[in-house]
Amino acid sequence: MASPMSQKLEEKLVCSICLELFRVPVTLPCGHNFCRRCISDHWDKQRQAAAGTEASYTCPECRRCFERCPELEKNVTLHSVVELARDSEERGCAAGRCEAAPAELCRRHGRPLELYCEDERRCICSICTVRDCRRHRRVLFEEERAKKQTLLTESLEKAQEESERIEQAMKELELQTESIKEFPLLPPLESPEVLVPVEFDVAAVIKPICEILTSISRLLLEDLPGCVAPKAPGPADQDPVHPQELAVKALAPLPKCQLRAELLKDHRNLTFDPETANKYLEVSKGAHKAKHRPGTVPGQGQGPRFEPWQVLCTQSYGPGHHYWEVKISSHSVILGVTYRGLPQEQQQGHRFNIGLDGSSWGLQVREDCYLAWHKGHAQKIQEQLYKNLGVSLDYGKGLLSFYGLGERTKLIHSFHSVFTEPLYPVFWLCEGRVVTLCQRD
Structure with a gap:
């Protein structure tokens, strides 16, 4: 097993954009390091989002803005350290293959399966703890x-x-x-006597x-x-089945659109609360749409605003069954629910605070997967990206479910908890993103 010191060292050598060991590391004027290709792609997306206006260049770590695109020079010292770490990793993989049977090695990194990730419910190696499961x-x-x-x-x-x-x-x-x-003898039919039935439950x-x-x-x-419990035969590269999917298959899913029709019986029309909106979030006149703008939004939200790019809804829900639908413009959005006391300050190490404590629950929509956040832990969910999403809240049963709305309504993830206060819908939007609250008559 890798020592804590070596694990911390490997964490410092990982690019925060691609979550891999640095490849051609470069250093920005603010002192943060990234892969040259990763930071270049990040700034290319910022220039495209500017759409003809003067683009700004920001550091993904500290959000510092640069008026001009900084020149990216290779950090020679850091590159040398990364190469040493990469060589050590390859030697460790070779040694691990010699010491353990093939069934006990990590398929991704070739290291022994020494740990178990409770969030992803799978065995992992020491490299997985740095790259995939370091916060699990x-x-x-x-x-x-x-x-x-x-x-x-x-x-x-x-x-x-x-x-x-x-x-x-x-x-x-x-x-x-x-x-x-x-x-011996049954009583005649005209007899008033009645046979005493045999009681057996x-x-x-x-x-x-x-x-x-x-x-x-x-x-x-x-x-x-497989080294703990045998798996059912099937293709080697078959995607893992989530517990939620097992439950759906066992109960036989409803026909096309029938599940959504049942959910829509409890539909609620939501509106954004401009008083809570971050200064970069613009709320539409009817309070049905929120957009992240590059500049500060004037004259909106005179009350205590969120420091993160978040906004609450005006409505809150308690006992009963409630359902609402939203449309997102792209990935890099979080939707969830929270008690009223969600902190308004920025949380250290995060650009949002939804799902970082025990009083909020959130689903983060990423480019290649979803992350279900609660109590600071994130559960990774491999599922296609939906731009239309539904949220179902069964307050009494403590069940919060997120659905993808396409040709068929697909369950993405469910939280099980005990709710003790009214819950407010809450959203986080990255730059250029738009969230629309779907309304029904």
Whole structure:
């Protein structure tokens, strides 16, 4: 396992844009380092977004603006350190292949699977902790396997006990059946006497064993690697199945558009609250559209504004079932819900504060995936990008679900929690992005 010092060193050698080791590192006047190609692509997108106006060049880390495009010179010292780290990584991969069986190595990096990521529910190597899971909850691989095996053993023991109880009940039922067959004489039809029925609650006997078998199935279907639990045969490159997708398949999804029709029965019309909008967010006259503009928006939101690029909705929702739909112009948007006390200050190390505490939940739309944020932890979700999204809130059941709206309504992610205060819809928009709240009569 890599030492904490080496892990921290590798983190410092990772570009914050591509999340890979630097390739031709360059240093900006503000002191932050990026891959030459990554920062050049970032500024190209800024020039395109300017659409004829004078473009500004900003640092993705500290947001410092430069009037002119800085000259990018290769950081020779940093490049040498990165090459040493890359060589060390390759040697570590070769050593790991010699020390462990192929089934126990990371498919991406060739390192031993020593840790278990609780957020992504998969085994990872030391390089994964730097590149993919550095902010996730991680435990030792052996500890997680021991825990799963303990749970499975307990469930099997309970199933055995229930099986013995059912077997005993079936024997009693058989004896009662035989006693009925041996009854000497049935009363005549005109007799007022009524046969006493045999009382046997089949549902009460079957229900416990069904619950036990369901628990065992859930444990066996958890997304552990082949060295812990065998996987069902299938293509080697098949995408992992999320627990939400398993639930949908088991319940047989509704036909086309029928799910959305059911959700729309609880549709709510939302409006943005200009008093909370960040100074760069422009709210339309009807408060149905919010746009991130490059310059400060004058005369809007005289109350306490958000320091991050965020805005709350005026409405809040408590007990009951509620649903709303939004349309986004592109990726780099977060939609979620929060209690009223969401901090207005910028959180250190983040450009947003949705989902960083226990009183807010958010879904971040990225270019290649989604991130579900809560309590500062992000769960990565591989799904196609939808520009029309639906949000369903079942307050009493503590269920918050996000849907992609296309030819079919697709569940992207669900949060399960216990809500204690009214929830306000909240949004975060990157530069040039537009969010529209869909309205219905």
